[in-house]
Amino acid sequence: MAVSAFLTDATLCIGCKACEVACKEWNHVPADGFTFTGNSYDNTNALGASTWRHVMFLEQPSSLGAQITGTDDPFRWQFLSDVCKHCQKAGCLEACPTGAIIRTELETVYVQPDVCNGCGYCVVSCPFGVVDKNHEVGTAFKCTFCYDRQREGLMPACAKACPTQSIQFGEINDLRKRAHVRVQELHERGYSDAQIYDPQKTSVEGTHAMFVILGEPETYNFPPAPEVPTVHMKSAWTAAIISALAVVLVVCVSFAL
Amino acid sequence: MAADPQITEERLNAIRDEAARTGKVQHGGIVPADSPFPKSALEMSYHGNPVLKPPTWTWQVPLYFFVGGVAGVSALMALVGHVTGNSALVRAELLVGLVGGAISAPLLIADLGRPGRFLNMLRVFKPRSAMSLGAWTLSGFSAAVGLAVICHELLRAGYGHEFLLAVEWFAEFLAAFTGLILASYTSVLLGVTAIPVWSENRRLIPAVFLTGALGSAAAVLEFLGFLIPATQLIGLVASTTEIVIAILIEVRDRYADRPLREGIAGWLTRAGAILAGPVSLLLRIYGVHSTGARYCAALCFIAGALIARYAWIAAGRASARDPQALFQIQRRDRNTTSAI
Ligand code: SF4
Numbered sequence: 130m131a132v133s134a135f136l137t138d139a140t141l142c143i144g145c146k147a148c149e150v151a152c153k154e155w156n157h158v159p160a161d162g163f164t165f166t167g168n169s170y171d172n173t174n175a176l177g178a179s180t181w182r183h184v185m186f187l188e189q190p191s192s193l194g195a196q197i198t199g200t201d202d203p204f205r206w207q208f209l210s211d212v213c214k215h216c217q218k219a220g221c222l223e224a225c226p227t228g229a230i231i232r233t234e235l236e237t238v239y240v241q242p243d244v245c246n247g248c249g250y251c252v253v254s255c256p257f258g259v260v261d262k263n264h265e266v267g268t269a270f271k272c273t274f275c276y277d278r279q280r281e282g283l284m285p286a287c288a289k290a291c292p293t294q295s296i297q298f299g300e301i302n303d304l305r306k307r308a309h310v311r312v313q314e315l316h317e318r319g320y321s322d323a324q325i326y327d328p329q330k331t332s333v334e335g336t337h338a339m340f341v342i343l344g345e346p347e348t349y350n351f352p353p354a355p356e357v358p359t360v361h362m363k364s365a366w367t368a369a370i371i372s373a374l375a376v377v378l379v380v381c382v383s384f385a386l
Numbered sequence: 387m388a389a390d391p392q393i394t395e396e397r398l399n400a401i402r403d404e405a406a407r408t409g410k411v412q413h414g415g416i417v418p419a420d421s422p423f424p425k426s427a428l429e430m431s432y433h434g435n436p437v438l439k440p441p442t443w444t445w446q447v448p449l450y451f452f453v454g455g456v457a458g459v460s461a462l463m464a465l466v467g468h469v470t471g472n473s474a475l476v477r478a479e480l481l482v483g484l485v486g487g488a489i490s491a492p493l494l495i496a497d498l499g500r501p502g503r504f505l506n507m508l509r510v511f512k513p514r515s516a517m518s519l520g521a522w523t524l525s526g527f528s529a530a531v532g533l534a535v536i537c538h539e540l541l542r543a544g545y546g547h548e549f550l551l552a553v554e555w556f557a558e559f560l561a562a563f564t565g566l567i568l569a570s571y572t573s574v575l576l577g578v579t580a581i582p583v584w585s586e587n588r589r590l591i592p593a594v595f596l597t598g599a600l601g602s603a604a605a606v607l608e609f610l611g612f613l614i615p616a617t618q619l620i621g622l623v624a625s626t627t628e629i630v631i632a633i634l635i636e637v638r639d640r641y642a643d644r645p646l647r648e649g650i651a652g653w654l655t656r657a658g659a660i661l662a663g664p665v666s667l668l669l670r671i672y673g674v675h676s677t678g679a680r681y682c683a684a685l686c687f688i689a690g691a692l693i694a695r696y697a698w699i700a701a702g703r704a705s706a707r708d709p710q711a712l713f714q715i716q717r718r719d720r721n722t723t724s725a726i
Contacts, residue, residue, distance in 0.1 A: 168433040175435055185432060220580060226518035228510040246503035249442035250517040253579040253702070258438040267499035347713050350432035354716040358578045359514055361588050365577035369570040369592035376459060376566070376600050379623050383616040384466045384475075 133235040133274060134301035135288065135338040136308050137210050139349075140315060140323065141295035144170065144184055144208035151290035152182045156273065159263075169206075175350075176211055178263040181272040182287045183211045185349060209349055210287070210296060213238070213259045213272035215337035216357070221271075223359045224254035229269075236301075237274035237337060245269050256333065256355035274337075301337060311341050332357045406641070406714060431709040438580055440706040441699060443497055448695035450493040451572045454524065455599030455691075456606060457486020458565030461531055463603060465562040468555070476558075477542075478610050480535045482603070483561060487528035494524070516575040523567045530561035569599040576698065582712050583705035584698070586642040590631065591698065597627045598691030601662065605684035613680060618670065621683060625667035628690070632659035641714045645701035654697035662690025 152158060161179045166172050169186035176183045187207035216222075219238045222230045229244035230251060240251075240260070245268040251260050252269065260271040275285035283289070288298035297304060308325045315323035326346050327339035333355050346353050431437070460482040467475030495504050507521035537554035573595040577588025584591065601624025604617040635646050635655065645651045666687040673679020705711050 166433075168435075171433070174433075177439070187432065224515050224517065224579075226510075226512060226515045226521060227506040228512070229506070244506060244509070246506040247498050248507070248517055249497075250515070250575075250579075252439045253441050253581050253584075253706075255439070256580045258436065258580075258706075261439050262442040264442075267503075345430060347430040347709075348432065350435060350437045350709060352437060352712055352716055354719055356580075356716075356719075358580050358585065361578050361585060362514065362574075365574040365588040365592070368577075368589040369574050369596075372573075372592040372596040373566045373570050376569075376596050377462065379600065379620060380459070380462055380466050383619045383623075384463070384470050384472070386615065386619065 131235075132301045133237055133279060133337065134215075134299065134304045135212060135274075135285075136297040136299075136304040136341070137212065137338065138295045138297070138311060138341040139207055139209040139343055140311075140320070140341060141293045142184070142208035142210055143293055143295070144186060144206075145292065146184045147290040147292060148182045148210050148287035148296055149173065149180070149184055151286040152272075155275065155278070155286035156181065158270075159265075176213070176259050176261075176271075178261040178270040181212065181270075185209045185211055187348060189344070189348070205343075207343060209340065209342065210291075211349070212287070212338050213274075214257050214333075215272075215274060216256075217334035217336065218332060218357045220254040220256050220333075220357045220359070221251035221260050221269075223357060224250045226250060233274075233276060235274065235276070235279055237276065239273055239276050240269055240271060242268060242270075254358050256352055256357065258350075304339065308339055308341055315341070315343075326351055328352075328355050331355055332360045402717075430713065435709065436707045437709045437712050438706040440703040441581070443699065445696075446493040446496045448699050449692070450490050450497075451595065451695045452598070452602070452692050453486050453493065454490045454572065455569040455595060456602045457483045457490065457531075458527065458567070458569035459596075459599045459603035460486065460606070461527070461558070461561040461565035463607070464534070465558045468558055475607075475612065477538060478607065478612065480531060480538055480558075480561075482606055482610075483527075483531040483565065484535050487524065487531055490524055491528065494521075516571055516578055519567070520571045520575060523564050523571060527561060527564040527568050530557050530564055533557040534561050570596055576702065579702075580712075581702045581705050582642040582708075582715055583645050583701045586640065586715065590634070593627070594631055594694065594698070597624050597631065598662065598694055600624050601628070601666075601687045602691045605687045608680060608684045613677060618680070621670055621687065622667065625663055625670065625683075625687065628659055628663035629667065632656075632663055635659075642705065642711050644708075644711070645704035646697075649704055651697055651700035651704050654693055654700055658690045658692075658694035658697050660690070661686045661693065666690065 158181060159179045164172055166174055169188050171186040173180055173183050189205045189207060215237045222232065222238055226248060227244050227246050229241045231239055231241060233239050247262055247267040249262050252262055260269050262269050278285060284298045288296045312323050312325055320343055322344045324342060325339060326342050327336055329335040331354050342349055460479045464476050464479035464483060467479060495501050498504060511522055512518040534554055534557035537550050537557060541550055570592055573592040576584040577591050579585060601621060604620035608617045635643060646655045666683045669679050669683035
């Protein structure tokens with residue numbers, strides 16, 4: 130099977146949230162209530178157990194891409210649809226004690242709802258803060274990459290619904306190439322801060338959901354250098370073993386005296 | 387754009403670092419044509435929203451960390467007691483281990499919501515997941531301690547047999563070994579996550595948890611009537627170690643450690659450290675001849691160690707809420723290695 134991937138392009142997104150709605154409808158994701166955040170037009174805030182696509186609204190002062198707003202400030206309105214990164218090396222998958230989180234034949238990361246027991250360890254192990262526990266059901270949820278649709282040869286609901294092709298779906302190498310071409314094009318058009326977000330040089334080893342963004346990753350709450358937590362396994366266990374040996378020593382000495 | 391974008395970026399990074407360190411920028415920096423004044427990277431994030439998700443664990447989990455630690459170290463003490471021929475000690479410690487293991491499982495299960503869900507943990511054995519290792523360790527530990535208790539009681543009741551004794555030795559050894567893992571894996575569980583304050587302290591948390599477990603196990607022994615020099619000595623060592631760790635946390639000026647010094651988590655950390663550290667130590671030193679003082683010292687240590695478990699979870703929650711803690715570490719690591 131081909132390796133599936135998303136390429137989500139901030140410079141094409143118009144903030145219509147069709148992807149958020151399509152995802153909720155197709156996957157029967159529960160509502161998350163009505164809250165008013167005051168954060169531009171974003172009342173969703175972040176990905177979570179009941180949000181598998183999240184459209185960000187960034188209001189930035191910038192001379193590039195200035196919009197006519199009636200104020201004197203040069204103003205840039207940025208949108209981007211965030212999603213689970215489907216990491217090449219996924220923190221959630223490494224952490225899962227039950228084997229509920231698996232890598233599918235499409236190389237995506239999938240949580241089997243009937244196996245997940247709600248231990249919550251994936252929640253603190255995802256370097257992107259994506260997966261979360263639904264407290265009513267008691268188990269973990271995140272984007273499935275529309276595994277069901279893909280198996281039937283359909284593209285994921287969000288990509289299907291996107292009216293501007295800001296969300297592109299396809300084969301990973303193909304999309305990586307397309308992303309490079311797009312960034313080049315944006316540079317030529319004066320968007321010198323356009324870049325690809327696809328952390329390949331960290332222990333995450335790249336993602337199956339990459340992004341074309343303007344500016345620094347941090348402004349989209351993307352970690353600049355995400356790491357799979359298990360890279361720290363060795364140093365943590367070394368410290369634990371040394372501490373445990375110290376305990377053995379203290380106990381032996383104390384009771385032998 | 388400036389003539390050499392590389393130099394501009396470096397300059398901006400230097401300014402950001404300075405701002406991160408000192409809280410303000412002294413130099414004018416570089417203002418590329420037509421751009422706003424470079425903001426300190428500290429303010430960079432999506433509406434200040436958290437990047438990471440906070441731990442979902444309920445109040446039972448830190449309690450389990452504590453109980454599991456005490457049970458584990460107690461099993462070690464039972465083995466040492468057997469080696470040194472202290473039969474009363476073996477009996478008491480095996481019982482502590484048994485009760486601790488029996489309490490631990492329901493605590494973990496309560497966090498999962500439904501009892502049957504614990505069985506899913508035993509579907510696979512996955513050592514690279516500390517959670518999986520922990521579930522298996524707890525199961526193995528409980529079985530080993532149970533076996534040791536049965537053998538020990540049968541031997542006491544006069545059903546003496548060489549084979550039974552061999553089984554007891556084996557079970558005790560297994561219980562001590564799995565007990566040490568039980569007492570330490572929870573620290574690795576926290577250290578190997580994406581949460582900045584945990585991950586940055588992955589080398590320290592094992593010392594914290596094991597010291598707490600060691601001192602508390604000795605304190606529990608004292609309450610069981612073992613007011614012997616050994617428990618006193620262990621209490622002194624554990625309290626001193628607590629003080630050293632607390633000083634380390636206070637003087638080490640790292641951004642990621644802020645939840646350990648600020649807010650509710652910070653005060654919990656301090657309260658735990660003071661109780662288990664200086665208070666318990668002074669009670670032991672100045673109350674050498676008073677049984678009451680010794681009980682007080684034991685109680686203070688247990689309370690301090692228990693509070694410390696809650697403090698570490700609370701610190702993790704606060705740390706997940708602060709996007710800058712994560713960005714700072716990653717920017718630091720990125721500057722020392724290479725760019726993405
Ligand atoms: S982004 Fe998080 S939830 Fe998604 S695959 Fe990576 S670690 Fe798992």
